[in-house]
Amino acid sequence: MNTKRRSVIKLAGSAAAVASTGMAGILASGRTPAFAQQKTVHWLKWVDFVPATDQMFSKEMMPAAEKALGIKIKLETVNGNDLQPRITSAIQSGAGPDLIMSFNSYTHLYSNSVVDLSDLAEDVGKREGGLYKYARAICSDGKMFMGMPWAVIGGMIAYRKSWLAEVGATSFPDTWETYREVAKKMKAKGRPFGQTLGHTFGDAPGFTYPYLWSWGGKEVEADGKTVVLNTKATVDSVKFMTALWKEGMDEGGLAWDDTNNNRAFLSQTISATLNGASIYIESLRKPDQYKTEKGAPLNTDILHAPLPKGPAGQFGFHLLQSNMLMKYSKNQDAAKEFLKYLHTEANYRKFFESQKGFATPCTAKWESDKLWDVDPVMTPYKVAAKLGQAPGFAGPPNAKAQEGLSKYIITDMYAKAVQGMPAEDSVKWAESELKKIYSA
Amino acid sequence: MAVTAVSGVAEGRRPIPRLRKLEDERWLAMVLLFPTALLLGLFIAYPFFEGVVLSLTNQRVGVPGHFVGLDNFVKVWNDSIFRTTVWNTFWYTGITTVFKLALGLWLAMLLNRHFKGKALVRAFILLPFIIPTVLSTFAWKWMFDPTFSVINWTLFQLGFITQRINWLGDPDLAMTSIIVVNIWRGVPFFAISLLAGLQTISPELNEAAAIDGARPWNRFWYVTWPLLLPVTMVVMLFSVIQTFADFQLVYVMTGGGPANATHLFATYAYQLGIGTGLLSEGAAISLAMFPFLFLIVVVQLLYIRRVETR
């Protein structure tokens, strides 16, 4: 057999022939070779929408952490939409990053595959003036902390002050009716509002859920079991959205991911969009590249406002980020040390300041930090973590709520209607999908 | 192994050498086929079986679950997104195959002549098929970008459009876009294979028909096409399987959107199984491909056999 293999290799003329005989042994044993091990902690997080933070992490904080803790750190960033598939693949193949950043209620979905982080969470909470209810509800199921709360990415509407002033809006519309009017006027001038209704983890749910709640619609009752999506309030909200879409929104939004609205706003094809603060921060970063049509830096023309009020009030769904320590990890102690290190005040402050208000911490003491006063354009973001409401309302933000979120049911409800399905039908569809989840 | 002087001539020998030959061949065949059997058994048959078992449980990522019989299949069948997916996949496969065949045939006929640089052209046009799908699809995605599309720019400059074409955002256009890219990728494969088929057809046949007064279309339909059929069928078989089970193209271009308008079996199984972590439901959707594939393959194989024995 060996002769055969070698002559075939010769025939194929492959340069890997030399290596292959060594590999033959490995193949025969069926195991991967064991390399010399130094403790390595692999942290998987999303690609930060504020590039400065990832730069700070990889160039300063990781090397510092390596020195301080005596371990090697592998920092990996992936597109936010890819976090969930990565988590599943990692758990399924039993190997992967030790610490993985999770969004919203992923923590509940993977509760069987993570290590309890209650001690760290309570510790930090006590130190920093208390953990916000929002963060606690999402990261803990009452028995354990599935994830260590990291930060909340607030979502506000970024809009062009001067353009809205041209059509008579001196401040951003604060009801949906006035929002629709202004959007209509802006679209007539070729500068519509822009919102994604695609399958994105950030902007789409960040808009559709609070929109639904502001009309009085909700997914389940407080008992967490009874699905009550199909109400007049919901149907009205869908009808309004359909009209609003045609009259005032950039209809390309159906295909947008979380970066398209940024690009559209920065290349000045839309006048307002719900977003984290990344649009503003990017325009601050490159004032020469982003200029208004009058030649002024774009960042002087941007302001932020919360989502408008509906008949049932004003709401916001802000993305909560936490870090999960995976059970399959072979370096759990080192990973925990690393996590503790990240949450020391000095280090966390470095993160907080590099974000410039894009991320709001999950504990109370940062709300009064002077960073919020530096730039009044960013001040609205400081209460994101305090006021956030999570999917699954009015029930708890548990695994079922996350499943509904991961399947984009609410977003699709609006997307379908906007593409022509009658409002009643799309609501019925969404309700039956939710029922399947909540009755399982 | 001992040197056995076996040949049909030396018949007067004892039966033992012949027996040895028989054993020899069987034993040799087993040895030769062993590595293949091992790899295919371990990494195709075994996972297939496991997949079937998985689809009959309610396993989720991190949660082993238990046996639930055909529940997943029932759930999946009642899922409106699944029904959209089935329709999408058939539509996608059907349309692209028809166009790939037509355009590939046309291109093959264009290449079936002698002209300067023919070898070069032939080499270059296979590029879409050679280059990894993911990479070339990114180029297309950039070309279709909602805000920065070069195609829109060109059409705008030529005065054909005033409103932007929403290639990836409108559900029908998105389906059209993935169909276009699939056709772009597949035409070279069809063309080159059909060209080889065309080249085995002796030109005298066509000439004879022409002399007999047959017009070009009839010449094609009654002379060329039947001779081309075997090759065509095999090419179509390969292509249909690949297209039906396609994942990469849709994953990169649209991710299945907008609003599930371009989801295929594979992308939906991925979204449900790996994205949301509902492994058993994902497995059920993947397996749902199998009966359709099997049917398509059986039909085509039978057709091929019929054509070949004609």
Add this chain to the structure above:
Amino acid sequence: MIEGALWRKWVFYNIPLILFVFVLLFPFYWMIITTFRPDGELYRPWNASNYMPFWTNNPTFEHIQYLFEETNFARWMFNTMFIAVVSTIISLFCGVLAGYALARLNFPYAGSLGTVIFVTYLVPQTLLFIPLAQIIRNFELGDTPWSLILTYPTFLIPFCTWLMMGYFKAIPKELEECARIDGASRWKAMLYIVIPVAVPGILSSGIIAFTLSWNEFIYALVFLSSPDQKTVPVGVTSELIRGDVFFWGPLMAGALLGSIPVAIVYSFFVEHYVSGLTGSVKG
């Protein structure tokens, strides 16, 4: 009437041909241009005036630089190459042996085994990836190149076998029988006579297997995790589509550079690739 014939030739043959070539190759040109355009020129909306998309006067290497500095692109190239080469070797090994056995040897169930191997080709990777992930985990191969090296042959071997069967069948039996009469064992005859004659077939199978291996995506996506284990298609997809910052430049650079190895290998063996492809289809 010579003029008429020329006119015909252009309308019916040359122009369509040119159109085909243009459409088939334009995306690659677009890839190249985007790779070398500076960011400022890259992001102009489709209806902006003063926009020259098809050429740039300020070519830049900044995207390629970014690619190599900020991502593990070089490592991905190495990984993909390594995996492709080793999988191809394994598949050729299995395929040549199996092809020979099925084409030349008489043994019971030869026909049905051939069909079985063919049928496995029809079980697409997208059907198996979920349960296979679990099997990979049980073998502790997750996040290593071996998870791919051992699974890629599943779709490469059937193809190689089929192709080699065709080549072996075309080799006259007399060749082998001469060797056997001269005293060689069946085994040696296969090794020293038949296989060397089938080298073109082996080359063809090898090339096709190599390109198919580069093209695989879903197994690599699901089984690999760490940035330094990824293959080029997975790396480009996951690490170059980022947050809110524009990365189309490096993305096209990655696509371009990722395509080059395959294109180069292909260009050396075009004839073999084509004959292999058409051989598999005719056989």
